[in-house]
Amino acid sequence: MTDNLTPAPSVPGETGLRYVARVTASMSHEMKNVLAIINENCGLLEDLSFAAKKGAPIEPDRLDRTCRQMAKQIERADSILKTMSRYAHSFDHPEEPVDLHDLCQLVATLAGRLAAMRRITLMVEKPEAPCMVHKHPFALQALLWQCLELAIVAASEGSTLTLIPQAAAVTIAGIDRIEGLNGGMSSLPATITGEGTSPRLTLHLA
Amino acid sequence: MRILLVDDEAEFVSTLAERLTMRGYQADYSITAGNALDLAAKHLYDVAVLDMKMPGTSGLELQAKLAEKHPAMRFIFLTGHGSEDDYSAGSRQAAHYLVKPVDINTLIAKINQTVFANDR
Numbered sequence: 349m350t351d352n353l354t355p356a357p358s359v360p361g362e363t364g365l366r367y368v369a370r371v372t373a374s375m376s377h378e379m380k381n382v383l384a385i386i387n388e389n390c391g392l393l394e395d396l397s398f399a400a401k402k403g404a405p406i407e408p409d410r411l412d413r414t415c416r417q418m419a420k421q422i423e424r425a426d427s428i429l430k431t432m433s434r435y436a437h438s439f440d441h442p443e444e445p446v447d448l449h450d451l452c453q454l455v456a457t458l459a460g461r462l463a464a465m466r467r468i469t470l471m472v473e474k475p476e477a478p479c480m481v482h483k484h485p486f487a488l489q490a491l492l493w494q495c496l497e498l499a500i501v502a503a504s505e506g507s508t509l510t511l512i513p514q515a516a517a518v519t520i521a522g523i524d525r526i527e528g529l530n531g532g533m534s535s536l537p538a539t540i541t542g543e544g545t546s547p548r549l550t551l552h553l554a
Numbered sequence: 555m556r557i558l559l560v561d562d563e564a565e566f567v568s569t570l571a572e573r574l575t576m577r578g579y580q581a582d583y584s585i586t587a588g589n590a591l592d593l594a595a596k597h598l599y600d601v602a603v604l605d606m607k608m609p610g611t612s613g614l615e616l617q618a619k620l621a622e623k624h625p626a627m628r629f630i631f632l633t634g635h636g637s638e639d640d641y642s643a644g645s646r647q648a649a650h651y652l653v654k655p656v657d658i659n660t661l662i663a664k665i666n667q668t669v670f671a672n673d674r
Contacts, residue, residue: 373635377607380634380654381563387655388569395576417565467610505610 363535367490370497374461375432382425389418431457438485446488448479448513448553455492456511463500469508470496479513481553488553491536492518495551498532499523502547516554523547555669556597559583560590560616561605561632566654573658579665587611587619594620599627600669603661604648606633606640617647628668632656 392414400406435458449472456470463470481488492511499509499520509522523529526540526547533540538551557579561567567583574581582597584590587608594602602620606613617629629648633640645651649668652661 377634381566384634384654384656385563385566385569388566388573388658391658392569392573395573399576414569417569421565464609465607 364490367493371458382421385421389414445480446485452511467505471510473512475513519550521548556580556599558599558602562608587616601628603630606631
């Protein structure tokens with residue numbers, strides 16, 4: 349039987365907590381935006397209904413557009429909550445086979461807003477063959493998140509960071525400057541290569 | 555009264571502008587800081603309602619740029635974040651700091667308070 353409260357191995361408590369806090373803040377911000385859009389469209393329907401009661405003509409196309417906007421936001425909220433559910437349940441099993449491509453996609457989705465705030469695009473490269481490791485999925489997410497946060501700060505606005513799953517490692521390409529990276533990496537099983545031309549940050553997961 | 559709305563969520567800010575217009579306000583909107591500065595250069599706004607967190611230029615940075623060029627303009631911040639840091643920073647720089655989603659009547663009351671307090 350799995351004890352869901354067992355701490356994730358190999359991730360310092362503060363790192364794990366920081367990851368949870370950052371993801372929760374980002375996702376709740378996204379949900380607030382979704383609610384704000386639904387709230388405005390709901391209010392607009394009320395306004396149009398009020399105007400119609402006073403004799404103003406109803407424009408069916410305007411109503412359709414408003415309903416479509418609300419449906420789109422409900423889909424967006426559903427997608428956010430599915431991602432959050434996947435992230436939350438990653439703590440359920442202490443160790444299991446983890447597909448590094450799936451891991452990269454999940455962490456890139458979770459970090460999407462953080463990257464967008466700096467106008468940075470996140471991409472995930474699909475490996476030719478599955479790259480699997482047997483580890484705690486939550487611990488891997490927390491480590492990759494920490495690396496990605498460092499990479500986002502070290503990338504220029506408007507640039508693209510690419511997450512590349514490899515055998516027992518994930519490399520982040522697209523970093524522009526390595527100043528400041530080293531200090532943040534002291535507690536991570538990670539290395540920097542290509543310092544002169546195109547620096548890459550590699551998280552080792554063996 | 556002329557209002558400038560700035561938020562990177564296009565569907566939010568366009569619908570809010572439409573609802574304010576239905577209530578008799580002149581409301582323009584922008585989804586980028588750059589376009590907001592262009593609009594402010596063309597029109598005289600009484601108040602700007604700014605999202606705190608936007609890609610690239612933050613609401614606080616945009617507020618500083620707008621205030622420098624348009625000293626009479628007043629500001630209200632809207633945010634999805636409810637952090638203490640954001641609240642402290644937003645409250646220092648603007649007349650009001652509101653957390654999304656916001657009831658339009660509350661927003662209008664804050665807009666009126668901000669503009670008419672400025673007139674006195």
